[in-house]
Amino acid sequence: MPAPLSRQLHIAVLYPQLLNLYGDRGNARAIERRCARRGIDTSTTHVEIGDRWSPHDADIILVGGGQDREQRRVESDLQQRADDLRNYVADDGVTLAVCGGFQLFGQHYRGYDGDVMQGIGVFDAVATHPGPQIARCVGNVVALWEGETVVGFENHGGRTYLNEGQQAFADVVSGFGNNGGDGLEGARVRNAFGTYLHGAVLPKNPHLADRLIALALERRYGAASAQLEPIDDLAAVRAHAEALHTALSPTQSRPSPLRRHLA
Amino acid sequence: MALLSSRPSSRAETRDTVESVTRSASLKLIAAIAAGKTVRSAMRALGTGGTALPGLLVERFDPHAAAAIAANLTDTALITGTNGKTTSAAMLARILRADGRRVVHNRAGSNLLRGVTATLVEAASPLGGLPADASAVFEADEAALPSIAQVAPPSVTVFTNLMRDQLDRYGEIESIARRWIDTLPALPANACLALNIDDPLVASLAQHWSGRCLRFGVEDPDIPPAPEGEIMDAVWDPESQADFRYQRRYFAQLGRWYTDGGLQRPQPDIWADQIRLAPAPDPTNFRLHLQDVALHVRLPAEGLYSVYNALAAATAAVAMRVDLSAIRNGLEAHEAAFGRQETLEVDGRRVRILLGKNPSGLNQALRTLQQRGQRHHLLVLLNDGVADGVDVSWIWDVDWESQADHCESLSVGGRRAADMALRLEYAGLPDPQSPLRNEIGAALRQALDRVAPGQELVILPTYTAMLEVRQRLGSLGAAPLWDVA
Numbered sequence: 001m002p003a004p005l006s007r008q009l010h011i012a013v014l015y016p017q018l019l020n021l022y023g024d025r026g027n028a029r030a031i032e033r034r035c036a037r038r039g040i041d042t043s044t045t046h047v048e049i050g051d052r053w054s055p056h057d058a059d060i061i062l063v064g065g066g067q068d069r070e071q072r073r074v075e076s077d078l079q080q081r082a083d084d085l086r087n088y089v090a091d092d093g094v095t096l097a098v099c100g101g102f103q104l105f106g107q108h109y110r111g112y113d114g115d116v117m118q119g120i121g122v123f124d125a126v127a128t129h130p131g132p133q134i135a136r137c138v139g140n141v142v143a144l145w146e147g148e149t150v151v152g153f154e155n156h157g158g159r160t161y162l163n164e165g166q167q168a169f170a171d172v173v174s175g176f177g178n179n180g181g182d183g184l185e186g187a188r189v190r191n192a193f194g195t196y197l198h199g200a201v202l203p204k205n206p207h208l209a210d211r212l213i214a215l216a217l218e219r220r221y222g223a224a225s226a227q228l229e230p231i232d233d234l235a236a237v238r239a240h241a242e243a244l245h246t247a248l249s250p251t252q253s254r255p256s257p258l259r260r261h262l263a
Numbered sequence: 264m265a266l267l268s269s270r271p272s273s274r275a276e277t278r279d280t281v282e283s284v285t286r287s288a289s290l291k292l293i294a295a296i297a298a299g300k301t302v303r304s305a306m307r308a309l310g311t312g313g314t315a316l317p318g319l320l321v322e323r324f325d326p327h328a329a330a331a332i333a334a335n336l337t338d339t340a341l342i343t344g345t346n347g348k349t350t351s352a353a354m355l356a357r358i359l360r361a362d363g364r365r366v367v368h369n370r371a372g373s374n375l376l377r378g379v380t381a382t383l384v385e386a387a388s389p390l391g392g393l394p395a396d397a398s399a400v401f402e403a404d405e406a407a408l409p410s411i412a413q414v415a416p417p418s419v420t421v422f423t424n425l426m427r428d429q430l431d432r433y434g435e436i437e438s439i440a441r442r443w444i445d446t447l448p449a450l451p452a453n454a455c456l457a458l459n460i461d462d463p464l465v466a467s468l469a470q471h472w473s474g475r476c477l478r479f480g481v482e483d484p485d486i487p488p489a490p491e492g493e494i495m496d497a498v499w500d501p502e503s504q505a506d507f508r509y510q511r512r513y514f515a516q517l518g519r520w521y522t523d524g525g526l527q528r529p530q531p532d533i534w535a536d537q538i539r540l541a542p543a544p545d546p547t548n549f550r551l552h553l554q555d556v557a558l559h560v561r562l563p564a565e566g567l568y569s570v571y572n573a574l575a576a577a578t579a580a581v582a583m584r585v586d587l588s589a590i591r592n593g594l595e596a597h598e599a600a601f602g603r604q605e606t607l608e609v610d611g612r613r614v615r616i617l618l619g620k621n622p623s624g625l626n627q628a629l630r631t632l633q634q635r636g637q638r639h640h641l642l643v644l645l646n647d648g649v650a651d652g653v654d655v656s657w658i659w660d661v662d663w664e665s666q667a668d669h670c671e672s673l674s675v676g677g678r679r680a681a682d683m684a685l686r687l688e689y690a691g692l693p694d695p696q697s698p699l700r701n702e703i704g705a706a707l708r709q710a711l712d713r714v715a716p717g718q719e720l721v722i723l724p725t726y727t728a729m730l731e732v733r734q735r736l737g738s739l740g741a742a743p744l745w746d747v748a
């Protein structure tokens with residue numbers, strides 16, 4: 001079956017005003033741009049607290065990172081959307097949840113002050129902040145995802161632990177990943193990806209961006225429409241290589257392990 | 264101090280002098296000052312302006328040395344905040360000199376306690392004295408403020424603004440805001456706070472201070488509002504949880520703000536209006552209101568952020584009881600601080616350096632370039648050292664898209680040049696030079712090659728990249744152009 005003449009994807013960014021701390025707006029740009037270069041139309045909706053919105057028409061949902069206080073702020077709004085979002089993921093809806101967003105898409109997150117925020121349980125994972133006296137997980141990350149490298153930067157106080165049976169997104173090559181202990185990075189359920197990687201992660205991991213696009217096209221238009229023609233990726237590949245080099249270079253100035261941040 | 268100019272004549276006088284020395288300057292202090300001065304000159308001779316080592320040495324010899332010297336100061340201003348510390352401090356130092364005072368002033372980058380210590384030792388006589396009527400202007404790293412305030416108790420402390428900057432190093436904005444509040448008790452009770460009330464996070468410090476406050480801000484209805492979608496570093500009041508709303512937002516979270524909970528931007532004591540922004544070398548014109556007096560100021564610096572720096576300096580000067588004419592004269596004699604709107608000349612080409620180390624600062628620098636209405640040859644330098652921020656994700660929060668129509672040619676460099684090139688490709692800027700070079704000297708040569716004699720290269724570096732490119736330019740024979748901002 002030939003590809004339909006016009007393909008269109010609806011992108012939804014959840015809480016961009018509150019969960020935007022580390023350049024995660026770059027992820028929506030990556031999807032938009034890589035679609036545009038292949039003649040795929042996109043429209044992007046920003047969803048803030050209280051907005052009337054349903055994931056029904058969405059093809060790709062993106063959510064970024066924020067401080068504990070901002071996460072707490074979106075908690076109850078997100079709870080009201082929990083059933084819709086879980087159904088969307090169960091229906092193979094494509095999702096990328098980064099850092100604070102990843103934590104809220106898990107079962108719950110115990111913040112630095114010990115208070116528990118309810119997650120929406122897309123991922124069977126729990127996150128715990130060990131308290132303000134314990135060093136945050138900060139630094140460049142290299143992980144292996146389906147045999148390919150993904151690169152990014154992590155900066156999180158909370159540690160995520162996957163429950164039995166929950167698949168990770170990737171394996172840590174360098175960096176902390178979910179908790180600095182089990183060598184796992186992120187989580188994956190069907191077409192939903194959770195990760196701690198900022199960077200922004202999609203622009204410099206074009207293979208991951210393309211996978212999200214392909215999965216979304218397949219879901220909306222069928223497998224035959226999910227073929228993505230190659231595009232000139234010099235700038236993205238160069239940035240990917242530079243990030244690999246930075247993370248793996250023994251001379252990299254690593255952030256001091258003595259840091260003590262409050263949150 | 265009398266003992267510095269004493270000339271031993273009689274035996275009795277000599278004995279008195281010796282006693283004064285032992286009373287006011289212990290041998291430990293004298294040794295500390297000698298060690299600090301010697302190392303500092305040796306480092307100067309080696310071509311480094313570093314102050315950490317001399318400061319450390321002085322602390323080793325006599326931990327009270329800096330405080331003993333600072334006790335001779337007439338007035339001390341501490342300037343802290345995310346952006347504008349260095350330029351505000353340079354403006355204030357110039358105002359104080361215009362007022363006829365001797366000024367002790369730490370240079371850019373020496374804004375930790377050791378830098379302040381080294382600056383004090385360098386200014387002091389071998390016995391720890393300072394010239395009569397000496398005033399100090401110290402820019403203070405946000406985290407170092409309490410320790411610096413203990414050594415050099417301020418008569419005025421300026422808070423410029425609180426923006427997201429090096430989140431991997433300083434932590435999240437809210438923890439910095441909390442730390443600032445915790446810092447206030449370390450200040451002397453008779454100190455004055457100079458607060459930028461257009462930044463709601465700074466304005467709220469007044470609630471935690473029972474002493475004197477001088478508030479400064481912009482009161483101009485014609486300032487163009489911030490573009491929709493530009494990053495805001497604070498969205499709501501951490502204490503009341505109410506969202507910040509704006510009658511008008513200038514940039515980041517600065518503007519005429521209020522909350523539904525009844526908080527609002529207070530009235531300023533010192534303010535600017537009738538602001539006329541203009542591209543360099545034309546000055547920025549504005550009216551400076553110092554309570555009931557208004558002065559017309561022609562400030563040789565660009566952009567609204569320069570007006571905020573001038574307001575910060577003028578407010579500190581008022582707290583230090585400086586003559587009003589000296590405030591205007593000092594501001595109008597402003598010269599760019601190292602790497603901040605600095606203009607140099609190399610090989611018949613003008614080179615302008617605009618430091619940009621966080622989203623809000625860089626957005627302001629870019630807007631300054633856009634009001635020049637020209638297309639620029641750009642060299643963008645991204646390093647990821649500890650002083651730059653090891654995390655380079657923040658470049659995605661900068662409004663580079665607005666620069667696409669103002670870029671004639673693009674070169675990139677620094678340790679994360681490829682990351683920057685990718686970001687700028689997304690923003691629609693022209694392709695960068697080929698091949699891409701991380702090494703800053705090589706990138707600078709490539710960039711200069713694309714600029715014809717008589718034209719201008721604009722360099723936008725992060726902090727350590729600024730230091731390096733400034734040094735490279737020096738070795739290419741670049742000379743400062745003093746006649747432009």
